[in-house]
Amino acid sequence: MRWLVNIWKTLNKPTQYLTLGTVSITAFIMGIVFWGGFNTALEATNTEEFCIGCHSMESKPYQELQETVHWSNHSGVRATCPDCHVPHSWGRKVARKIEASHDVWGWVFQTVNTSEKFEDKRLEMASREWKRFERDDSLACKNCHNYDSMKWDTMSKLAQKQMKRAAKKDQSCVDCHKGIAHKLPDMGTARAPELIAEVGLGISSLKVGGSYFASLTKPLFFNENTDVEAGMLNVATKVNVLENKLNRTKISIAGWRKKIGAGRVIYYDFGINMLSAQLTKDAALEEGVISGYEEKEDPLTGLKWQRVEVVIWTENDYLLDEIQPLWDYAKTTYSSSCSVCHTQPEEAHFDANTWPGMFQGMIAFVNMDQDTQALIQKYLQKHSSTFVKADH
Structure with missing residues (x-):
């Protein structure tokens, strides 16, 4: 420990020969060197080669990307891994790198190093990315796809109707466009990881x-x-x-x-x-x-x-031990998922026996696992006009 104490004493000792200007210039140059080194290392992790450096990424998501329009299209514009998964602004980029420590943990302990493990984790990983896209209002998508630059007259009437409504609300792209760069998880039989993450085990x-x-x-x-x-x-x-x-x-x-x-x-x-x-x-x-x-x-x-x-x-x-966390999750999910195509009806707009038929007609347009479907349907029934004293 003596050498550490000596270093500390040296650093705290007033300088005898260096001027304040020399110290300031030296510190400035060292800051530039440090910043340049840090930024260079940061950018080195933002390459496609770095992203697919591990077998689990190269063997699954990278191969799936190559089968989509984001890889090859008539305009020749290709979206790489960091284009979608790393924010462009510096502050968000650093935050994303901190979040990526979860990926390093998975790589070290080989949680998705086989095809079977990857498929078991696909919904969990996709849900995490969808949530991040929704949190950022799909900024990664909008860096290339801008509502103001779209040619409405080249779209079908149905696409015009949906896209203009989305543009008016500046809607997050992944609300409708999931599974466009990678295969969709099996949403029909999954055990609602987002629900369990919210309410616990x-x-x-x-x-x-x-x-x-x-x-x-x-x-x-x-x-x-x-x-x-x-x-x-x-x-x-x-x-x-x-x-x-x-x-x-x-x-x-x-x-x-x-x-x-x-x-x-x-x-x-x-x-x-x-x-x-x-x-x-x-x-x-x-x-x-x-x-x-x-x-x-x-x-x-x-x-x-x-x-x-x-x-x-x-x-x-x-x-x-209480029902409210389930109702809160159902209410939020109903509001976000079922407003994609139109303004969703109020819960008390229908009675309890009418809601199942109405809701089953809605879920054909959204990705929702069976447990979440059952929860939202029960939430709508329990908060319907049957149980709410109101005129409709």
Whole structure:
């Protein structure tokens, strides 16, 4: 440590021979050298060769890029990796480099070094990039594609309608244009990584007698040991914990069912087609699983409904102790995703039984996984005119 102490003393010792001007000029020159070296190193990481330097990038996303119009087109303009993934302004560029430490971590621990690992992570990585593009209003796209420079008369009527609306709002490009440089992830069967990132994995310790809400669609089981599924618990469904055993929890679900067949579909309330759970036929007929109470006839359809309680088992994960985080996420996602093509209807514009048909007509135009679809549909039903006292 003595040499370190000596250096510190030397640096703190007043100069005897150098003038203030000499010190200032020297510091200025050293600053220029440091800045030049730092900026040169920064720019060296902004080349396509650097980006595809690891096998996982060269073998997948780079090959996919070569199959798109951003690689080869009639104008001969090519978009490289840093054109889209590194901001042009210096401040945002440095921030992006700090964020890229996540990529270095993945490279060191080889999280996407095989095709199978890459596909498993594709949606997570794509979601992260989409969120960054949305945060920056797709500035990387707009560095080349400018609304003010577009020739509307060369577009189809439908494209004109959509693009002019987007230009008026200066809309983020990735709201509509996902999957144009790389293949789209499988959005249909994914487990909603953005939703889980927002609301968490659930409560670590469930209390017997407590009430919780499913943050994902979850499998149901006959008991704490079997792997044979007895049905599915729908997202945002309220359950009461009856018993805990290792990784399984015995729950009760209150609701209504239609007196048709085995009556295996459980709904939120009488006469309202808002799903809470779907049991297998064997589970619905199993003694002790469903307890029936009062019966009522729906005057609109003539169907008989029965108030029931379901006692069944599920896994401990993805259970929240409050519903509001789910509604907040659903509201934000509905507002951002479903306003791409038009102004979305207010939640209370339709009743609970009308919303499913209306919403299913909307989701054909957006990329949305099944869990998020189910959550937003239930959010719209729960906040519909059926439950909101308003005239429509």
